[in-house]
Amino acid sequence: MSTPPPRRAPAGAAVLREDVTEAIRAAVFEELAAVGFARMSIEGIARRAGVGKTAVYRRWKSKLSLVLDLVGAVAEQGMPAPATGSLHDDVRALLEVAAQALRHPVASRVVPDLLVEAARNPEIADALRAALLDGRQGVVARIVHEAVARGELPEGSDPARALDLVLGPLYWRLAVVRTELPEGYVDGLARAAVAALRAV
Template identity: 45%
Template sequence: MSEVPRRAPTGNALFRPRITSAITEAVLEELAAHGYARLAMEAVARRAGVGKSALYRRWPSKQDMVIAVLSEFSVPLADVPEGVSLREDLQSVLQALHDWLTDPHVATILPDLTAEAVRNPTLAEAIRTTIGEPRRALGTAILRRAVERGELPTDLDLELALDLLAAPVYWRLSVRHAQLEPDYFDRLVEHLLRALDARPAPQSQAHHNSVA
């Protein structure tokens, strides 16, 4: 049975990715300019150059729109390539966290959204389940691989370890607004390795991972 060829997209179908991209950028810009509380669907539509119906076809509410856009933007940034050692993975994780926190949109949006979440439990839960948990799941996978390689103890407290990875960079950049010295990540990785009771992976396992 021959396969029916797919028709090339025509008309409005060609513009959907472009419209979605314009809306995503408009949401981020409106959030950065006005904050979550003052963000309006009408303003997003106007900035994106679309009608409000284009927004409501995608999301039923402002909260759904904001969470979807931030999740699509934020979660992939936590997905770092697998390294051959915990040290290498930690370097990648910290760099990815730095890149996320210093993104011009995130640097402006995150403090406002964090404050709004304190006042809005529904928003806080949506942020936790849609952005926080997927990002932490990616971090958990990195730590579990290190346990499997023998670099971390099998009784590692994963939740505490995840907090330990993220907290120093977040505190330095988002709370203190301090600059990072050129060797900051190297020094931080050394402290993290000691705090996590890390040890070198068995040579056979390290060699297997490097050639796999």
């Protein structure tokens, strides 16, 4: 009696292909931008990613957990901290990076929609706070700390207030009012922010 051949392990069992995961993540951003969180569905995400719904559910249990995971990933990437050796140039570099991010066609539609959802859902609110605030607080705190060390700002300068003064007007213009920045806006805002930081 011949010995039966060994059983093969099921192909792909418990193995999540990274290229499929990335395709789903990209599809989520596109779907959010197209229809918003409330109308977004796992079916729509799967169709846009070119996969079956099972591929999505193997990775995330719901659209909320999927979006929270993506927002968390964005938060982990963080914003690079400028290190130009000058307070004005650091502030200007930070504004340029933030303006580029807020101008992105997907971000400009996704972030306002998620902020609306955050008012109704504490989990989304916490994730957005981490993605939009916590990382930027660390960057601005470093800019302020180094400016104090160079003597460009007085001791006791408040990083939280600096964050409001530097990024608040830019966010208002691009995410709330949603108007394009006129030529020279970032330069003027950098000068105004630095003057305000030195005055408070």
